[in-house]
Amino acid sequence: MSLEHFIDNAISPWMRNDGPESDIVLSSRIRLARNVADVSYPLIADEEKLEEIRDFFQENYEHQSFRNHEDLEFISISDLSAIEKHVLVEKHLISPHLVKYSDEAAALISQDEQISVMINEEDHLRIQLYYPGLQLRNALEDAFALDDWLEERVDYAFDETRGYLTCCPTNVGTGLRASVMMHLPALTLTKQINRIIPAINQLGLVVRGIYGEGSETIGNIFQVSNQITLGKSEEDIVSDLESIVNQLIGHERNARSILMKQSELTLEDRIYRSYGVLEYSRIINATEAARCISNVRLGIDLGIIKHTSRSILNELMVLIQPGFLQHFAKKNLTANECDVLRASLIRERLELEK
Amino acid sequence: MECQECHERPATLHFTQISNGEKTEIHVCEVCAKEKGYLTYPDEAYSFHHLLTDLINFNASKIESVENDAFKQQAQELTCPHCGMTFTQFKRIGKFGCASCYHTFSTRLDPIFRRAHAGNTKHNGKVPKRTGIDLQTRKQLEDYKKELQYLIETEAFEKAAIIRDKIKALESSSKKSEAGDKS
Numbered sequence: 001m002s003l004e005h006f007i008d009n010a011i012s013p014w015m016r017n018d019g020p021e022s023d024i025v026l027s028s029r030i031r032l033a034r035n036v037a038d039v040s041y042p043l044i045a046d047e048e049k050l051e052e053i054r055d056f057f058q059e060n061y062e063h064q065s066f067r068n069h070e071d072l073e074f075i076s077i078s079d080l081s082a083i084e085k086h087v088l089v090e091k092h093l094i095s096p097h098l099v100k101y102s103d104e105a106a107a108l109i110s111q112d113e114q115i116s117v118m119i120n121e122e123d124h125l126r127i128q129l130y131y132p133g134l135q136l137r138n139a140l141e142d143a144f145a146l147d148d149w150l151e152e153r154v155d156y157a158f159d160e161t162r163g164y165l166t167c168c169p170t171n172v173g174t175g176l177r178a179s180v181m182m183h184l185p186a187l188t189l190t191k192q193i194n195r196i197i198p199a200i201n202q203l204g205l206v207v208r209g210i211y212g213e214g215s216e217t218i219g220n221i222f223q224v225s226n227q228i229t230l231g232k233s234e235e236d237i238v239s240d241l242e243s244i245v246n247q248l249i250g251h252e253r254n255a256r257s258i259l260m261k262q263s264e265l266t267l268e269d270r271i272y273r274s275y276g277v278l279e280y281s282r283i284i285n286a287t288e289a290a291r292c293i294s295n296v297r298l299g300i301d302l303g304i305i306k307h308t309s310r311s312i313l314n315e316l317m318v319l320i321q322p323g324f325l326q327h328f329a330k331k332n333l334t335a336n337e338c339d340v341l342r343a344s345l346i347r348e349r350l351e352l353e354k
Numbered sequence: 355m356e357c358q359e360c361h362e363r364p365a366t367l368h369f370t371q372i373s374n375g376e377k378t379e380i381h382v383c384e385v386c387a388k389e390k391g392y393l394t395y396p397d398e399a400y401s402f403h404h405l406l407t408d409l410i411n412f413n414a415s416k417i418e419s420v421e422n423d424a425f426k427q428q429a430q431e432l433t434c435p436h437c438g439m440t441f442t443q444f445k446r447i448g449k450f451g452c453a454s455c456y457h458t459f460s461t462r463l464d465p466i467f468r469r470a471h472a473g474n475t476k477h478n479g480k481v482p483k484r485t486g487i488d489l490q491t492r493k494q495l496e497d498y499k500k501e502l503q504y505l506i507e508t509e510a511f512e513k514a515a516i517i518r519d520k521i522k523a524l525e526s527s528s529k530k531s532e533a534g535d536k537s
């Protein structure tokens with residue numbers, strides 16, 4: 001079963017390529033919500049109808065290729081073990097919603113893991129496309145073409161006035177959620193982020209920290225996305241988001257260079273201490289690991305830590321999560337066992353860089 | 355106002371639950387709302403859901419403030435013929451049951467959309483390639499006709515002739531495809 005390679009590797013193949021601004025922007029994502037005409041939404045539709053939709057996509061699209069994204073793998077969620085589901089969610093290939101609410105849920109995932117089409121999520125279709133770095137326009141162009149390709153054989157629920165008709169009123173119109181994952185350690189360290197987030201929220205965009213247990217932001221990683229889906233064209237939504245992201249990049253770079261100028265030694269100390277913790281600890285929880293990984297990544301970006309690849313942040317962020325750890329151990333683990341395995345996997349991974 | 359479940363955190367989510375004609379006010383914090391299952395989809399962006407419950411409550415209060423039982427009755431019984439969802443249910447869960455709900459509840463949706471989408475109520479983006487082909491042609495025709503008018507007003511007759519030919523070609527091709535559909 002080739003599901004295995006999605007699950008065995010913490011890093012998706014596309015993450016190995018650096019995109020534009022990849023010292024700060026980890027990835028860009030375009031998501032389009034679509035529904036099949038004349039069928040109720042998965043929330044209340046009959047099982048048989050949802051099975052029909054799922055089977056239709058398996059019959060028509062399994063092992064098809066779209067552009068350079070080869071060989072769509074069809075994955076029926078009910079065939080997965082609890083741990084396998086966990087890993088796919090941790091890799092952002094499928095959503096927690098897809099796993100939780102529907103027995104007829106499925107996904108089509110390309111071998112490069114850039115495309116994931118979720119079937120019978122909150123909407124019948126959630127088309128997702130990932131790109132490394134800041135590449136919203138490329139992702140949108142690709143997503144539009146993918147959307148057209150799927151639409152050749154599917155009638156969408158569409159209305160001239162309201163646009164694409166989605167289950168949730170917050171997605172209606174374009175059905176577009178464009179988002180960007182950003183690593184903002186310097187803005188967090190200088191606490192500027194606390195002023196920036198409310199300001200951006202006022203502009204109709206949403207900034208969210210990636211939360212772990214508790215409400216602490218994990219690894220200084222933030223997701224910025226559009227909130228408005230109705231009344232603006234997709235191009236405008238993307239360019240508005242892009243301009244805010246570019247401003248954030250500017251602020252982060254600025255904060256980094258000020259930190260380097262004013263307190264280089266303190267910063268260097270912080271970065272090397274974190275490297276030390278990752279390299280030598282024997283027990284480490286996810287929050288501490290994420291904090292240290294973020295610091296090390298900052299060290300790589302600032303040229304303080306050399307000979308370590310940038311993609312280590314993306315990779316370790318998945319590697320340290322409980323689903324992946326348990327998949328690796330091939331059994332269920334207690335929290336303590338997770339902390340021990342996490343520490344040893346991180347050590348091994350850093351060893352590979354030498 | 356404090357959360358009625360934990361009595362610790364402030365209540366940030368306010369629901370009106372209607373079951374068997376009984377109205378119950380619920381004021382909870384986000385943590386308790388998640389625990390007690392008031393948030394149906396806790397993994398969707400919190401802020402979106404938050405916003406949505408707010409704006410749907412806003413809408414509900416507007417309807418309920420009208421002291422007219424007949425109107426209330428009518429509002430509650432607005433039911434989608436395709437999926438059976440009532441407007442009251444839609445208000446409570448904040449999700450549509452099917453695409454037909456949009457038509458059924460059409461007259462009540464503008465205030466909800468306006469609040470969720472910064473004042474917008476009309477789609478202004480992509481149109482399906484195949485199913486929306488007539489719509490695309492019509493939009494293109496409108497654009498050409500505007501351009502034609504402008505060109506005539508500015509006496510750019512050579513360019514106007516080109517646009518006029520384009521309009522003719524587009525009109526005849528869309529007629530052909532319509533005829534093709536019917537046969």
Ligand SMILES: [Zn+2]
Pocket residue numbers: 357358359360361362363382383384385386387
């Ligand atoms: Zn509470």
Ligand SMILES: [Zn+2]
Pocket residue numbers: 434435436437438439450451452453454455456
């Ligand atoms: Zn309906």
